[in-house]
Amino acid sequence: MNDKDSKPRQVKTDKAEIMLKRRRPVFENTLYSVYADHVSDKQGNEVEQYLSVVPKDLVGETVAGVAVLPTYGKNRTGP
Numbered sequence: 226m227n228d229k230d231s232k233p234r235q236v237k238t239d240k241a242e243i244m245l246k247r248r249r250p251v252f253e254n255t256l257y258s259v260y261a262d263h264v265s266d267k268q269g270n271e272v273e274q275y276l277s278v279v280p281k282d283l284v285g286e287t288v289a290g291v292a293v294l295p296t297y298g299k300n301r302t303g304p
Contacts, residue, residue: 242267248277256281 247263258279265271 246271253281 244265245262246265249261249263250258251261252259258281260277260279262275262277263271263273264275
């Protein structure tokens, strides 16, 4: 895990634009790096400890990984 991963950046998809405000390394092994990300969107929604599991073998500017979003109750998310 290195400093370049912690720089704020935007990730755009067809449906949303997400800003990565801060990335805190949590764990890594030979295949994955695990981060607690602080993310937000254009509507002002923020998640301060969004769990991201990112494969280490990415090609170019690809967006890939695993993310877990906890849910509870009806249509509610968060810890």
